[in-house]
Amino acid sequence: MRLYLTALKPTDSVTHGFLPAARALGCQVTILTDRPEQHPDAVACDVRDPRAVIDAIAHLGRPDAIFSNSDHIQAETALAAAYFGLPGKDWRACVATKNKALTRRELALAGIEQVHSVRLAPGDPVPERVPYPVVVKPREGVASEDVMLVERDLARAVELIRRRRPGEALVVEEYLEGPLRTLETLGDADGTRVLGGFRTTLGAPPYFVEERLDWAPDGPFEHVLRALGALGAGFGACHTEFVETKDGPRIIEVNYRVIGDHCDFLLAELLGVPLFEWILRVHLGERVPTIPEISGYGSAVSLVADRAGTILAAPDSVELDVEGVRLWHRPLRSVGDVVELTHTNRDYLGVVRAVGPDRARVDGAVESFLAARPWIVG
Secondary structure, three states: OEEEEEEOOOOHHHHHHHHHHHHHOOOEEEEEEOOHHHOOOOEEOOOOOHHHHHHHHHHHOOOOEEEEOOHHHHHHHHHHHHHOOOOOOOHHHHHHHHOHHHHHHHHHHOOOOOOOEEEEOOOOOOOOOOOOOEEEEEOOOOOOOOOEEEOOOHHHHHHHHHHHOOOOOEEEEEOOOOOEEEEEEEEEOOEEEEEEOEEEEEOOOOOOOEEEEEEOOOOOOHHHHHHHHHHOOOOEEEEEEEEEEOOEEEEEEEEOOOOOOOHHHHHHHHHOOOHHHHHHHHHOOOOOOOOOOOOOEEEEEEEEOOOOEEEEEOOOOEEEEEOOEEEEEEEOOOOOOEEOOOOOHHHEEEEEEEEEOOHHHHHHHHHHHHHHOOOEEO
């Protein structure tokens, strides 16, 4: 079987998740990327242009699957899969989920939910009257970059973001107050399956840095599944963020790929299944197996720099088994690195994930690890 994987920069999800999974399935993998120097044995291709992806694949040989885990090139990859008649996501759904203004529009047109939202194209005037507090963010942003809670002076916040992102469209929408949740799904030609979900702990406002995710497999997920249905986002892996407001669940954003920041590995451990293989099998035309029932608990704790400076000490990559809790630490930076605070997920130093029989033991294992092996920035 020949699998084409489109990619931008290297990620742990691809390097340590999807590539080993593809090898386990016996696939011959060809990586198409605009950064071939960063990937082993990759083929140079303008992966942001579906015509270039189609041309490259036609030249290299008939595919059995075309897949991407990148936020930025889902639509292009879906179009290439459709051209060759392969299982894949609907490119329209990929566009509608990536573009946060389109997401709001489609959900409103379908009668799923009404969230006050204004799209600001480059040069558009900032609205004078908005329902403060509001959130301003890039229309197609990722990793909490330039996402801000604004309680007054929206014009100033928009000006700051436009300086960093000239030529990019923004979205201004009402602030949705309540617990932040996720829904993780995996779909095939027969429909969408719920894998579970997490509760998300955020850092201090006005920023939205995700500091911790805790396993929360129980719903209610009905509203979110209806929203995904309205967007057409059912095939393959999907990571959806929503808020449990006083008026019911409301969508924050739909990321049409598997959950990131090492929670994909956490999800695989919790389910006890080869999750990355399952996702690839769907793109190879197979069905999603029966989802197992989960009795354990898991958390992913992102270690966020709280100051700028130089990393003076850091724990190594480790895997431990302590009193029934399996714990992994993955460093994302190195001793000697200079940290410049961005108030985004780019400020992560490392990630600790842990799986155990209950929250108390998982929390205890994580706290003990962090106390014994601290990151030091000075």
